[in-house]
Structure formats: C-alpha cells, structure tokens
Amino acid sequence: MELLKTPAEARAFSRAAKARGERVALVPTMGYLHEGHFSLIRLARQGAAAVMVSLFVNPAQFGPGEDLGRYPRDFERDRVLCEREGVKALFAPDVLAVYPPGFSTSVEVAGPMSAGLCGASRPGHFRGVATVVTKLLCACEPDLAVFGQKDAQQAAVIRRLVRDLDLPVEIVVAPIVREADGLAMSSRNVYLSPAERAQAPALKAALDEASALFARGERRAKRLAEAARARLEMTPLARIDYVELVDAENLAPVEIVDQPSLLALAVFFGATRLIDNAHLTP
Amino acid sequence: MELLKTPAEARAFSRAAKARGERVALVPTMGYLHEGHFSLIRLARQGAAAVMVSLFVNPAQFGPGEDLGRYPRDFERDRVLCEREGVKALFAPDVLAVYPPGFSTSVEVAGPMSAGLCGASRPGHFRGVATVVTKLLCACEPDLAVFGQKDAQQAAVIRRLVRDLDLPVEIVVAPIVREADGLAMSSRNVYLSPAERAQAPALKAALDEASALFARGERRAKRLAEAARARLEMTPLARIDYVELVDAENLAPVEIVDQPSLLALAVFFGATRLIDNAHLTP
Numbered sequence: 103m104e105l106l107k108t109p110a111e112a113r114a115f116s117r118a119a120k121a122r123g124e125r126v127a128l129v130p131t132m133g134y135l136h137e138g139h140f141s142l143i144r145l146a147r148q149g150a151a152a153v154m155v156s157l158f159v160n161p162a163q164f165g166p167g168e169d170l171g172r173y174p175r176d177f178e179r180d181r182v183l184c185e186r187e188g189v190k191a192l193f194a195p196d197v198l199a200v201y202p203p204g205f206s207t208s209v210e211v212a213g214p215m216s217a218g219l220c221g222a223s224r225p226g227h228f229r230g231v232a233t234v235v236t237k238l239l240c241a242c243e244p245d246l247a248v249f250g251q252k253d254a255q256q257a258a259v260i261r262r263l264v265r266d267l268d269l270p271v272e273i274v275v276a277p278i279v280r281e282a283d284g285l286a287m288s289s290r291n292v293y294l295s296p297a298e299r300a301q302a303p304a305l306k307a308a309l310d311e312a313s314a315l316f317a318r319g320e321r322r323a324k325r326l327a328e329a330a331r332a333r334l335e336m337t338p339l340a341r342i343d344y345v346e347l348v349d350a351e352n353l354a355p356v357e358i359v360d361q362p363s364l365l366a367l368a369v370f371f372g373a374t375r376l377i378d379n380a381h382l383t384p
Numbered sequence: 385m386e387l388l389k390t391p392a393e394a395r396a397f398s399r400a401a402k403a404r405g406e407r408v409a410l411v412p413t414m415g416y417l418h419e420g421h422f423s424l425i426r427l428a429r430q431g432a433a434a435v436m437v438s439l440f441v442n443p444a445q446f447g448p449g450e451d452l453g454r455y456p457r458d459f460e461r462d463r464v465l466c467e468r469e470g471v472k473a474l475f476a477p478d479v480l481a482v483y484p485p486g487f488s489t490s491v492e493v494a495g496p497m498s499a500g501l502c503g504a505s506r507p508g509h510f511r512g513v514a515t516v517v518t519k520l521l522c523a524c525e526p527d528l529a530v531f532g533q534k535d536a537q538q539a540a541v542i543r544r545l546v547r548d549l550d551l552p553v554e555i556v557v558a559p560i561v562r563e564a565d566g567l568a569m570s571s572r573n574v575y576l577s578p579a580e581r582a583q584a585p586a587l588k589a590a591l592d593e594a595s596a597l598f599a600r601g602e603r604r605a606k607r608l609a610e611a612a613r614a615r616l617e618m619t620p621l622a623r624i625d626y627v628e629l630v631d632a633e634n635l636a637p638v639e640i641v642d643q644p645s646l647l648a649l650a651v652f653f654g655a656t657r658l659i660d661n662a663h664l665t666p
Contacts, residue, residue: 109550204634206495207514207548212488232489240522241550266489268391268523352486 103185106193109200109241112154115191116243119152126152128244128271130235133157133194134174135183138279138287142248143187145276149246155184156193156238158200163230169373174292193242200237209236211259211266214354219255219366220377223343228259235260239269246272250279252286254364254379258353278378280306286378297339298371304337305369305378308345312365316382321359323347326382334369343368343375350381360384385467388475391482391523394436397473398525401434408434410526410553412517415439415476416456417465420561420569424530425469427558431528437466438475438520440482445512451655456574475524482519491518493541493548496636501537501648502659505625510541517542521551528554532561534568536646536661540635560660562588568660579621580653586619587651587660590627594647598664603641605629608664616651625650625657632663642666 106112116126127150129142139155146153157180164170177194184192209232210216216228239247249257257275264273279287284306285299294302308330315329327345334340348355350362359382366379388394398408409432411424421437428435439462446452459476466474491514492498498510521529531539539557546555561569566588567581576584590612597611613627630637632644641664648661 113550113552204544205548206493206497207545208492208494209549210490210492212490215488237548237550240552243552262486263489266487266519267491268395268519270395270522270525 103181103189104191105181106154106191107195107199109195109237112156112191112193112241113243115193116152116154119190120243124151125246126150126154126242126244128154128156128238128242128247130156130158130238130247130249132159132173132289133180134176134289134292135180136287136289138250138252140183140187141279142250142276143184143189145274146246146248147188149274150244152190153188154191154193154242154244155189156242158193158195158234158238160200160230160234161197162201162233163227165224165226168224169290169293174289193238200234207233209233209263209267211262213352214348215255215259215262215352218348218353218355219344219346220368221255223368223375228255231256232259232263236263236267236269239264239271244271246274248274248276251275251379252278252288252377254366255353258351286376288376290374290376293374294371298374301337301339302371302376304334304340305367305376308333308367309365309378309380313380313382316359321384323356323359323363326359326365330365330367334367339371341370343370347382350383385463385471386473387463388436388473389477389481391477391519394438394473394475394523395525397475398434398436401472402525406433407528408432408436408524408526410436410438410520410524410529412438412440412520412529412531414441414455414571415462416458416571416574417462418569418571420532420534422465422469423561424532424558425466425471427556428528428530429470431556432526434472435470436473436475436524436526437471438524440475440477440516440520442482442512442516443479444483444515445509447506447508450506451572451575456571475520482516489515491515491545491549493544495634496630497537497541497544497634500630500635500637501626501628502650503537505650505657510537513538514541514545518545518549518551521546521553526553528556530556530558533557533661534560534570534659536648537635540633568658570658572656572658575656576653580656583619583621584653584658586616586622587649587658590615590649591647591660591662595662595664598641603666605638605641605645608641608647612647612649616649621653623652625652629664632665
C-alpha cells in the first residue's frame, strides 16, 4: 500500500493505475475506521482494482464549537486496517497540503440540500464538505467514489455537486452498517459514556417505529415524525436536534410521503451528536 | 471541426484526442469573436494539437440590470472563424445543457479577488465566472486553458480556483490585443456610438499616463491612480467606475508599488462598460 501526502502524489498514483488499465475508486474518510468504512472499501474493491482511501479530518466542515480538536484519530491503526482490507493507496494529507496559505475557494450547494437538516444545526458544514470532496475528486480523479448512507445529506450534496460541476466520477452510496443492537456505526460513538451508549439504539428504534407506521399505510409526514419523536422522548439521555421527513433526492421537506422520502434524525447524547436515517418508499 | 452541444460530448471529444496522444487546449469564450480571441486560439495551438473553443454566453455572470439580453451574438460567423483558425471542436451548449433544472452548485473565490474591482460593481459576477469555468474545465478536461489579460481579475480568480481545487490544467494568460488607436479589443466595443468609440482610447491613454509616471520613479499608488484618473476626466463621454492599483496576484489594494502590481480601470461610455489594465513592475 502506498502512502500519499499531497494532491500531486494522489493524482500520480491514480494516473499510473489508469495507465495500467485499472479502474480507480476513492473512499473519502476522516479516519478512525470502523465496519461502516470497511463496507465502503469492499464495495469500492468490487468496482475497481485500485482502491484509494483518503484520510483527512477536514477543519472546514467543523463549526467553531464543534469537536474538531477531539475528533478521534489513530493513524497507525487506520493504516494497518487499510492494508488488511486491500487498499492500494492511503492519501493522508496534512492540513497545509489541502489548504495552503492563500486558499480562497469554496464550493456550495444551495437550497434545502445544504440549509436543511444538519445544515440548519451546522452552518457552513456542507460548504466545507462540498469543497473538500470536490478537491479530493479533482486530485484523485477516481472512476468511482463511495460514500455511506448514514450521512445521507452529505451523499445528496455530493451527488448534486458531481452532476452540477460535470465531474467525471460515479458516486456509489453504501447502506448503513449497524452494531448488533441497531446503533449506526460512527467514529463518534466512542464519545458515548456507557449509559449513553446503552440508550443510543433509540435512534434506530425511532426509525423502526415510524417505518412500521408507514408500512401500516400512514403517509402524513407529521404523524410519521411524531412516532419517531415519541420513541426518542422515551429515552432519558436523548435530546432531539431534529426529526424530519424530506424528499429522498432534493431533501426538501415533505408533508405527504407519496414519493421516495427520507426520515432523518439527529439526536444529542450529552455533547455527542448522532445521526441516522431510513428510506420510506411508497 | 466538430460541433459539440453537451458536456458529455465535450468530454468524449477531449478523451478521444488524448487517446490519440494529442494535448487538448480549451479557449473559453462568450462568442462574437475578435482578434483578441484569435490570439488566444493561436497560443492554444502552440501548446496543443486539439484546440477546443467553448462559446457560451453565461447568464450566471450577468447581473439583473446588465447586458445579457443584448450581448452580441453571431454563431454562424463564430463557427466559420473558428474553423478558419484551425479549431478542432466548438463546444456551444444551450443554457439548459449547462444549467439543467435543479442545478444548485456554485464555486466562489473569496476575498479581494472577487469582491474588489469589477466584483464591487458587479456583485455575483465572479461567482458566475468561477462556476462556469470550473464546469468547462471538468467537462472538457483540457491540458491547458487560455484566457485573456484584458479580463485580468477573471484570470486571477481562475488561477486561484484551479490551484485551490487541484484542477489538473495549466492556465495560460495571453496579452491584451488592441485596435490601432489603443482600444483593447472587446465584444462590447460594438455597443459604442461613433462619438464614444472616438473617445474610448482614453482608457489606454490613462494607463500610459500612469505607466510613464511610474517609469519616472513614482511608487505611490494614489499618485499613479490620480494620473490615470486625470486623463479620463479630460474625456467628456467617459464616466469612471474605478481606477485602482492592486497586487498583481491576490488583487488586494496596494499603497506603494513595491511588488508586481496591476493598474486596473473600468469606465462607462453611456451604458457600455469598458475595462483595461496594465502591469506596473518595480
């Protein structure tokens, strides 16, 4: 496995692989890898001989009061795990290699896609995501890039910007991977205290509650959200950030679920903010 | 010469040329071609076997009160001229091919580079430029792209975004081409009445005035700008938009010209806004 430190090295790796006739896949991560990431890497390996993983905790997507400083990091462990998963190149640039002095450019996806859901709680977050992902795609020039459905809004933003900017890459979104008790895998789960961890499966339970109601024929977004909300409100350590039903593609709020929709939620346990979501498809 | 209508066709042309071992150059234009454009095309031909010209009057870079509707257009003439200049592909997409329904993404270069000079008079202009140029570069995947120095601020913005987004393209900026009497070539010159046209060389005369003062040792930006301004104020039909001295790379205002700088000016003749500039290099 090659270790790449600059956008120029990443591009050289990618072009060399393509010159050998290999397809190139990119799996962008912020490191501290877990089974969710490995599922993305395995999907990438199905579609490409040369799988690149990027590891970059992107300061531009963290707000002032957020967890940039304490975001979990373990480079050596990530490196070993990537190697074990058959990754061909680990692109782990320093902040200065991504944002050199004088850096001034941003990429933004306007509308509910960036402004709603997590965008409302985390202003500027999706501008940071859109900018760094555009950079990673331009530097690594992958044939496909794989993202996780847990970050559903991020996936929607990236699909939109790739289409809008005519970036020559196929975006693949992989299903959510969960712990045995239903908690969606996330690097942030390590923040949870034992008591919080014990209650964190409430997110999945809330999604299941709403999905069951949907399966019984309920189509009013308000009622479906209420069902999820009621389940979360039974959870003493949970503080709801949002519970929303949105269009699955453009993320605009929906009132009646008559198109493929997404039930998305964000919940605080102490200072730790967890997200989860489920598709509701009529 | 091939006529290309969609980003997908543009990419297919570019990739086919590269597969033949040819370098690809892109010359982005808004059409109504003149000697200034031809100088860009000739420079492109020196660096690449496959020269693409894009022709797109980009609505996103025109403000509400600006000249989008009456911007001069003559597709048939442009097509013949491109063919005569040895252009291999003319990429002339419709507005819907560039901005399909649901389009939501923008690229922006922050700071004085976008906010100063023409950015102050034309809010949103450089966001429109940055977005469409990013799209053109991503769709056409050229090895090099050629822009004109007349639009110095545009060239600075594009250089910045190409560096910031890690776009794999070399940006070449070609010198200003002038009419015999000094007026910088521009598609907008056709708007000028005969009386305005007769006075329009005042822009170049103003630049020359300041350059001569600079050559005699003056380094104070205020004095240099005053010299240019005085020359413009002698011109009855000229209404000054701005006269400014800025850093040649980041376009921040300068007080003393002790680094390579740019004297940039914008002047209205009636409703027609002309721009011009000169490098002042100590």
